[in-house]
Amino acid sequence: xxxVQLISxxxxxxxTVAVRxxxxxxxxxxxxxxxxxxxxxxxxxLRMVAGLVDPSSGYILFDDQVMNxxxxxxxxxxxxxxxxxxxxxxxxxxxxxxxxxxxxxxxAEIRNKVEEMLDLIEMTGYGDRMPAQLSGxxxxxxxxxxxxxxxxxxxxxxxxxxxxxxxxxxxLKYSILELQRRTKKTAIYVTHDQSEAFAISDRIFVMxxxxxxxxxxxxxxYLRPATEFVANFVGDNNAISGVIESIASLPDGxxxxxxxxxxxxxxxxxxxxxxxxxxxxxxxxxxxxxVVGQNTQQQADxxxxxxxxxxxxxxxxxxxxxxxxxxxxxVSASGVERLTLLDKGEKRVTLRFRDVSLVKQ
Amino acid sequence: MSGSRPIDLPAGxxxxxxxxxxxxxxxxxxxxxxxxxxxxxxxxxxxxxxTLVYSFESPKGGYSLEAYDFxxxxxxxxxxxxxxxxLMAIIGNLLISIPxxxxxxxxxxxxxxxxxxxxxxxxxxxxxxxxxxxxxxxxYLLDFMPLTHSTWGLLxxxxxxxxxxxxxxxxxxxxDMPMVYQEAAHTLGASRAQSLFRIELxxxxxxxxxxxxxxxxxxFNEFLVTLFIAGPENQTAxxxxxxxxxxxxxxxxxxxxxxxxQLVSFVVVLVFFKLVGSRYLKGTYFA
Numbered sequence: 001x002x003x004v005q006l007i008s009x010x011x012x013x014x015x016t017v018a019v020r021x022x023x024x025x026x027x028x029x030x031x032x033x034x035x036x037x038x039x040x041x042x043x044x045x046l047r048m049v050a051g052l053v054d055p056s057s058g059y060i061l062f063d064d065q066v067m068n069x070x071x072x073x074x075x076x077x078x079x080x081x082x083x084x085x086x087x088x089x090x091x092x093x094x095x096x097x098x099x100x101x102x103x104x105x106x107x108a109e110i111r112n113k114v115e116e117m118l119d120l121i122e123m124t125g126y127g128d129r130m131p132a133q134l135s136g137x138x139x140x141x142x143x144x145x146x147x148x149x150x151x152x153x154x155x156x157x158x159x160x161x162x163x164x165x166x167x168x169x170x171x172l173k174y175s176i177l178e179l180q181r182r183t184k185k186t187a188i189y190v191t192h193d194q195s196e197a198f199a200i201s202d203r204i205f206v207m208x209x210x211x212x213x214x215x216x217x218x219x220x221x222y223l224r225p226a227t228e229f230v231a232n233f234v235g236d237n238n239a240i241s242g243v244i245e246s247i248a249s250l251p252d253g254x255x256x257x258x259x260x261x262x263x264x265x266x267x268x269x270x271x272x273x274x275x276x277x278x279x280x281x282x283x284x285x286x287x288x289x290x291v292v293g294q295n296t297q298q299q300a301d302x303x304x305x306x307x308x309x310x311x312x313x314x315x316x317x318x319x320x321x322x323x324x325x326x327x328x329x330x331v332s333a334s335g336v337e338r339l340t341l342l343d344k345g346e347k348r349v350t351l352r353f354r355d356v357s358l359v360k361q
Numbered sequence: 362m363s364g365s366r367p368i369d370l371p372a373g374x375x376x377x378x379x380x381x382x383x384x385x386x387x388x389x390x391x392x393x394x395x396x397x398x399x400x401x402x403x404x405x406x407x408x409x410x411x412t413l414v415y416s417f418e419s420p421k422g423g424y425s426l427e428a429y430d431f432x433x434x435x436x437x438x439x440x441x442x443x444x445x446x447x448l449m450a451i452i453g454n455l456l457i458s459i460p461x462x463x464x465x466x467x468x469x470x471x472x473x474x475x476x477x478x479x480x481x482x483x484x485x486x487x488x489x490x491x492x493x494x495x496x497x498x499x500x501y502l503l504d505f506m507p508l509t510h511s512t513w514g515l516l517x518x519x520x521x522x523x524x525x526x527x528x529x530x531x532x533x534x535x536x537d538m539p540m541v542y543q544e545a546a547h548t549l550g551a552s553r554a555q556s557l558f559r560i561e562l563x564x565x566x567x568x569x570x571x572x573x574x575x576x577x578x579x580x581f582n583e584f585l586v587t588l589f590i591a592g593p594e595n596q597t598a599x600x601x602x603x604x605x606x607x608x609x610x611x612x613x614x615x616x617x618x619x620x621x622x623q624l625v626s627f628v629v630v631l632v633f634f635k636l637v638g639s640r641y642l643k644g645t646y647f648a
Contacts, residue, residue: 052544072547079548085541089563098559099549150549 002062002153002186003028004049009058011044011210018044020210022058026188026203031180033189033197035221036207037233042190043158045207049188050079050156062153073102078147080160084139086131092118092142093127099150117145120179137168144179155180157189161196173199194234198222206230222285224269224357231283231359238289238329240266240282241361247276257358263325264304268356279361284353286319286332291341293350305350313342322349409623416616428613429621436601436618440625443581443598446512450519450580451573454527457520458572459562462531481525491522492589499590510592518590519580526579527572534568566637574633578626598622 004026011019019041026032034042047053049060051072060067067075086095093114094101100110118124121141131139140160147155157176161169177200180187191197197204198218205215206229214226225231231239242261247270249255257270259282268282292303306324318338320331331351333341341349370376419425432440464470465477483491495518499508508514542564546556562569584599591600602622605615 050544050548052547072544073550073552075548076550077548079545081541081545083539083541085539085545087542087545087560087564089566098546098551102546102550102552102555102559146549156548 003064004154004186004188005059005061005064006045006049007059007061009045009048009055009060011041011048011053012056017210019048019055022212024205024212024215026186028186029184031177031187031189031200031202033191033201033204034207035191035194035197035204035234036213037192040207041210042192042205042207046079046156046158046188046190049154050077051075075154076150076152077154077156078150078152079156079158080140080143080147082159082162084131084136084143084160086139086143086146088131090131091127092123092129092131092134095131095142096127096146096149098146103150113149117149120148121145121175136164137172140164140172141175144176148179148183152185155183155185155187157187157191159191162191162193169193169196176200206233208233223355224271225283225359226271228281228359228361231281231357236286236330236332237283238286240284240327240329242266242280242282244270244274244276244278244280244358247274259356259358262327264327266304266353266356267302268358270358274358274360280358281361282356282358284356286330287317287334288354288356289329289331290352290354291320291331291333291337291349292352294341294347303350303352305348308341308347308349311341318342320349322351324351409620412616412623413620416613416620418613420613428617431614432617432621436598436614436621439596439598439601439618440621442596444625446515446519446597447577447580449516450523451527451576453516453520454524454572454576455569457524458527458531459565459569461528462535466532466535480528483522484525488522488585489589491518492586495521495586496589509590510595512595514590515587515595515597518586519583522583522586523576523579526575527569530568530571530575531565532568534565538564570633570637574630577629581626581629582622 004024006022006024009019009022010017022041022045024032034045036042044053048055051067051070055068062075086092087098090098096114096117097110100113105113114127115124118127121144123138123141123145126134126138126142131142134142143160160176161172164172173196176189180200189197189200201218203215203217204221206213206221208229214221214230216224216226221230221234225234225237228239231237240261242259245258245260245265247255247257255270255272255274257268257274257280259266259268259280261282266282266284268280268284270280274280304324306322306327306329308320309323309328310321312319316334318333318341320333320341322329322331329351416428417424417426419427465473470476486494495514496509499514502508506513508517538561542560543556546560551559582599583597584603587595587597587600588603591597596604598618599622602615602618605612605618609615
């Protein structure tokens with residue numbers, strides 16, 4: 001149980017910068033995810049917290065103590081690796097006991113702890129198996145038990161599920177979340193999979209090219225992307241470029257801007273950094289475009305009409321490609337009404353945008 | 362095909378003659394294949410068998426174990442000395458090769474390739490050249506340490522000559538061992554030494570085992586380099602057998618000594634594979 005702070009942490013390898021100026025204050029018991037494409041510096045950041053990589057500059061603090069000079073084995077952390085990294089020459093029980101054996105704890109205590117951990121991961125009776133005799137999911141669960149057995153102050157996860165198949169990934173990510181909630185330990189989780197990040201995090205740091213692009217809750221990241229990168233990396237998005245015509249403040253303190261984009265206008269949430277006259281990208285998610293009418297020519301405020309170019313039935317959703325006077329939009333319709341869109345033939349649809357967010361171009 | 366349910370083939374499908382073959386021809390072929398392998402095995406083993414049989418022949422006619430009294434008596438001293446030397450050479454090789462392998466695999470040593478190929482020179486050099494070179498070197502070193510005609514001199518010669526046989530398999534095993542095991546050990550609280558002895562060395566076991574086996578086989582049977590370095594006090598088993606053929610002629614007791622040497626190597630190799638399993642032949646856990 002620990003508060004983890006990173007203060008202007010950076011890592012350079014010669015001329016290349018792997019991580020630049022990473023600052024974060026992670027509260028005791030918080031579950032934080034570093035999300036980004038491969039090579040964005042998320043794993044390097046995690047490895048610096050673990051002490052496996054030395055920062056080029058900046059400080060890493062556990063509970064207000066500077067950790068930079070503390071070697072990995074004295075940091076009392078638990079790290080789950082991408083490959084489970086179970087010691088292949090040791091039984092499951094020996095693997096789980098390893099951390100306690102290193103601390104020279106009494107044999108009885110170790111035995112009890114191993115049993116407790118096997119119960120926790122629902123693998124009672126598997127103590128004598130060798131890692132090679134287990135399935136991929138079981139191996140990763142043993143790895144989790146092994147890291148929890150030493151009662152670490154911080155849990156670190158380096159894409160622990162990426163080597164597993166999809167069904168297993170879904171079950172295990174909730175197991176991880178449950179274990180973290182139950183043990184109330186601070187956790188830092190690295191992944192490139194946004195659905196994983198959304199499912200388990202209290203807070204997400206989206207990283208790109210060594211930099212934190214945005215830090216916030218799932219909803220912040222998803223609905224109010226702060227940069228073009230975040231808008232494009234997290235989920236599908238439509239990008240419409242335009243110019244801000246006016247800005248109004250809403251009662252809740254948010255600001256809404258009117259944007260002229262080609263032949264049509266739209267409303268979007270504007271962060272404080274935007275001003276009238278700024279060129280912006282308006283981002284609207286496919287599922288936030290509502291089909292309000294078919295084969296009609298409604299011309300009301302906030303509505304846009306376009307020609308349907310392609311329709312794909314995806315089961316729970318119907319995906320439309322709509323051409324709105326030269327702007328191509330990706331629309332994802334759900335609900336029962338979606339089925340009425342499937343009638344063949346050229347058609348004109350009227351669309352309404354919801355939750356449009358604006359990012360400076 | 363006997364015993365299996367007959368399969369109804371679709372109309373118009375025919376089986377070409379000879380397809381599938383007859384079972385008797387298959388049996389003949391299997392027997393021939395096995396015979397071929399066994400013939401070669403016997404040819405390889407004949408010299409050893411001949412020595413063994415000869416050692417059992419009694420000068421008075423018939424067969425006896427008389428010649429082995431010599432092995433249990435005077436020759437035992439030479440055998441023990443050879444085993445001691447071999448053990449020390451193995452320890453020496455381990456002490457040199459494990460740190461060297463880490464340096465070469467895990468650290469950026471400049472000129473790594475050149476170092477590696479230079480180190481292996483002793484493997485390519487003819488034993489006579491090795492012996493002569495060592496003798497000259499020892500002569501230069503005489504004022505600092507008397508190595509010629511000494512156990513330490515022999516040991517140094519063996520280690521110089523055989524440590525690449527230890528180093529190379531360890532390098533291969535270390536290259537195949539992912540860093541992640543070491544890192545996992547550290548995150549679980551293991552110190553550098555704990556990780557080395559509990560995790561890394563056991564995982565390098567196959568490579569180390571292969572190195573020990575090769576060092577044993579080479580050093581225990583080494584003759585030519587020994588001939589250059591050894592003094593009257595340094596009678597290894599191989600040297601003694603050679604000496605016997607010149608002094609005592611080709612007697613039964615000489616054959617018994619030679620056969621015993623062969624037997625020791627043979628037993629060590631067998632025990633090694635029995636103990637550590639064929640997994641160690643592959644070299645690593647991670648292939």
